[in-house]
Amino acid sequence: MFDVGFQELILVAIVALIVVGPERLPRVARVAGKWVGHARRTLANVKHEIDRELKAEELKRILEEQARHNPFDTILEVPAKTQPQTTPPAESQTTAIDLLAKK
Structure with a gap:
């Protein structure tokens, strides 16, 4: 930093x-x-x-760039979970619960 020699220190x-x-x-x-x-x-x-903040900014920039240019986003999207369609039993059909109730 400073070019201080022995003579300067003595002085x-x-x-x-x-x-x-x-x-x-x-x-x-x-x-x-x-x-x-x-x-x-x-x-x-x-x-x-300062170094830590610069690294954090660099990571944010990399993640944003990957999010913009990632072609697998559309392929790997998870479809919304759908409820299985259950049809209520017809009144004329006998269900397992009805059979157990009769016994």
Whole structure:
């Protein structure tokens, strides 16, 4: 990301030592490290969320495209279930229930 060499780091450390002072330098370095870590975690989370959303959009696009171009939709359509047609028994016919009732 940044092209910082050893000499630049030494220069930053010397300037920080002069500006902050030797007593407060460890505390300032610790706080700066915590902020840098927090910023990195936040950036990683944002990248992860963006990647996840892009993958979700890609999957939606693929599914929509397949739904539009799938030739098997018309072949594999399940016909509506129809009720079997039952005809009521004629009054003159004897049913099994009538035979059992007579016994």
